[in-house]
Every structure is written in C-alpha cells, then in structure tokens.
Amino acid sequence: MSERSVIIIVLAVVLDLAITFSILALVFRKRGLFQLFSAGLDKVRALSAEAQELVGNYVRANYSGNPDDLPALIEQLLVQLDQKARERGITLERPMLKVILAQTLRAVDGVPMNDVQAALRKVA
Numbered sequence: 001m002s003e004r005s006v007i008i009i010v011l012a013v014v015l016d017l018a019i020t021f022s023i024l025a026l027v028f029r030k031r032g033l034f035q036l037f038s039a040g041l042d043k044v045r046a047l048s049a050e051a052q053e054l055v056g057n058y059v060r061a062n063y064s065g066n067p068d069d070l071p072a073l074i075e076q077l078l079v080q081l082d083q084k085a086r087e088r089g090i091t092l093e094r095p096m097l098k099v100i101l102a103q104t105l106r107a108v109d110g111v112p113m114n115d116v117q118a119a120l121r122k123v124a
Contacts, residue, residue, distance in 0.1 A: 043090050048100055051081055055104045059111060070111075070119035077101055078123065094124070 055077055063073055081097050092100075098120055105116050 043088055044092075044100075047081070047085055047088055047090060048104065050084055051100055051104045052107060054080060054084065055101065056108050059105070059108050063111065065110060067112075067115040067119070070115055071122045074101065074116075074119050074123050098123075 058077060058080070059073070062076075063069060078094070078097050078101060081101060082092070085092050085097070102116060102120060105111055106113060
C-alpha cells in the first residue's frame with residue numbers, strides 16, 4: 001500500500017467517525033438524553049422519586065379511568081414536574097419530562113400503559 005492510499009483511508013475513517021458522532025448527537029439531543037447527563041443523574045433520580053408520590057396522589061385524586069381524560073391529566077402533571085424540576089435547579093425539556101412521567105405512571109395502578117402512550121402522543 002502506498003502512503004497516499006493510507007492517507008485516503010485515514011481521512012475516510014475520520015470523516016465516517018465525524019458523521020456518526022453528528023448523527024448520534026442529533027438523536028441524543030432530540031430524545032433529551034444529553035439533558036440527563038448535564039442535569040446530573042442524582043438530581044434526576046431525586047426528581048423521579050419525588051414524582052412517584054406526586055403522580056400517584058394526583059392520579060388517584062383526578063383520574064376517573066376514562067382514557068379521554070388522560071391528555072389533560074398528563075398536561076397538568078408535566079407542568080407540575082417541570083415546576084418541581086426547576087425548584088431542584090434542573091432544567092429539562094418536554095421530551096425528558098415525558099420520559100420521567102411515563103416511567104412513573106407505569107407504577108400507578110389503574111392506568112393502562114397503552115392509554116398513557118396514546119395520551120402522551122396527543123400532548124405537545
């Protein structure tokens with residue numbers, strides 16, 4: 001192999017790595033995964049623990065079991081979670097708040113996950 005061929009291969013590998021990194025960064029940013037690390041995992045875990053109680057109490061008090069009511073309920077819970085996050089000094093975008101809320105709602109009895117996922121798609 002000539003020196004020129006090696007240089008071309010190295011440049012192709014570097015270009016490939018740059019493109020791969022750019023795509024991964026875009027996907028992570030879109031899904032809010034960068035926020036998880038920048039906000040600090042300990043703070044996010046504490047918020048998730050607090051969300052368990054908040055969401056459980058709110059759902060028991062305000063959810064009738066009608067799936068049509070879930071989008072409004074989820075909207076209110078997202079607002080409350082955002083407020084709790086800001087009180088803890090965490091700034092999270094909507095997609096990350098939705099992830100935390102969806103995980104929390106899994107633990108709440110009487111709320112089918114299919115209904116939750118459909119309602120989350122309806123909420124902006």
